Amino acid sequence: MLMTFMKAMVSAAIVTAVTVLAKKYPGLGGWIAALPMVSLLSATWLVVEKASGHEVARFLAGVLSGLLPTAILLAVTIVMLYRGWPFSRAVVLAVAVWLFSSILLSKMTSL
Secondary structure, eight states, rough: OOHHHHHHHHHHHHHHHHHHHHHHHHHHHHHHSSSSSSHHHHHHHHHHTOOOHHHHHHHHHHHHHHHHHHHHHHHHHHHHHHOOOOOHHHHHHHHHHHHHHHHHHHHTTTT
C-alpha cells in the first residue's frame, strides 16, 4: 500500500511540474512531456516490484509499439487545433485515429 501511494505521489509530482512549466514555457513543457519519463518511470516501478528482465522488456516493447500511433494522435490534434477546432473535439478525433492506427499496426505486425 505504501509503495502504491509513493508511486502515485512521485508520478503526480512529475505531471504537476511539467504542467506548471508548460504554462510559462509551452514549447519546453511539451518537450519535457515527450521525454520517456512515464515509460522509464513505469519500467523503474516494475523493477522495484521485482519484475523479471523479460517482463520489463515486454513492457518496453509495448511502449515502442505505441509510439507511431501516439505521434499520429499528436499530429491530428495539432492540425485540428490550427484549423480552429475546439480542443475537446480535436482530441476525440485524434483518439479515434489513434485507436484505428493502433489496431491497423497491430494487424500489420501480426502478419
